[in-house]
Amino acid sequence: MTPAARASRPMVLAGGAVLLLALGLVVLMLVRPSSSAPASPAPTAAPAETSADVGFARDMAVHHQQAVEMSFIVRDRTSDVAVRRLAYDIINTQANQRGMMLGWLEAWGRAKSSPGPPMTWMGHPVTPRGDGALMPGMATDAELAALRADRGGNAEVRFLKLMTAHHRAGAEMAQAAATAAGTDEIRNLASGMVLGQQSEIALMADMLKERGATA
Template sequence: MRSQLDQGLGRLLHAMEKPAGRSLYVALAVLVVAAAALFLVFGGRGAPGDASPEAGFARDMATHHAQAVAMSFTIRDKSESGEIKNLAFDIINTQANQRGMFLGWLEQWELTQSTDLRPMRWMSGGHGHTQVSASASAETMPGMASAQELAELEKLTGVEAEVLFLQLMIRHHQGGVEMAEGLLKLSDRTEVVRMARKIVDGQQAEIVLMTDLLARRGASLSS
């Protein structure tokens, strides 16, 4: 692409040496130079690599969001509270849409959705491939609920189910905020940074709401 731009500029500069039509060629040359600059600034950035913070964030956050959506579906079908149902609906819609964007980025970057990199390796600054150890799983991501906690949520009903959902989701959101803030320290890629900031702002607001909902049920995060 750069060689083509160079050749085009060369032809224009050669033509500019002729008196006739010089002003037209000058104008065209300016436009070509401006287009080249815009390409190099905005369109010339390569896609993130497989071990990049952006790719790791997209993969891990897609998994993280998937669990939040699943828990929200569970409580939506169990709770009689309009507030809880509305909260669950908002989480389902927001995080399902964001998850679609993460997976879309990976496809756009020509990267796989799964990898042999250990979850959260990107956040510690590691950039090499490492086989996933036997102890590494999605639960190693901050805030993720364990299989036992998810099974308990499935069993409970009524207020008890609402309390456990809120406790798990507050912790889950805190982990999501931690991951998004970690990305902000490692990346300057516009679309990824914008998404990370949106996650931080949105999930912190929902943490405040869920903490209030817990208090109204006579519970706290640690109970």
């Protein structure tokens, strides 16, 4: 063995020892996580079947679905920029909120619909009248048919009137949920709905006035 080889042998051995030590530390960290790491939070219990959280999520998902439907109808029956912009905003906002509520119901292990009457969670269940309006503020089948038959200014006014009534009832439901719900998810979402729909109610009042109509 040459002198250079004899000199480099201890360095090779030392380097190997350092590498083995480093690998050992990595394995130890994987097997035994640091005691200073924060513990995972305990899973939150799902709201009860009869809770305001579950009831509101179910009912408002249905309520929102009709608002989205009406907005699609008027979008295709007018060229008015302001009305089409409002319809677009309602479609995007309420479809997104509906998806969130249905997602929470699934995460909570709750059915997305209830065999009982709507708004039971509010203390005054509603018996559907059979005309398509399942809850306060919702348009009837006849009102939706009339909206589909309208064009231009007539469609705009009918839509704004129907959506104003829809928003008023929706805001009342959301206010009740913001007060009675037990989860942050529903309380925060419902509070935001109240502000958003009240703002749109004021906007629609101005739009109706511009068209010589009132809600």
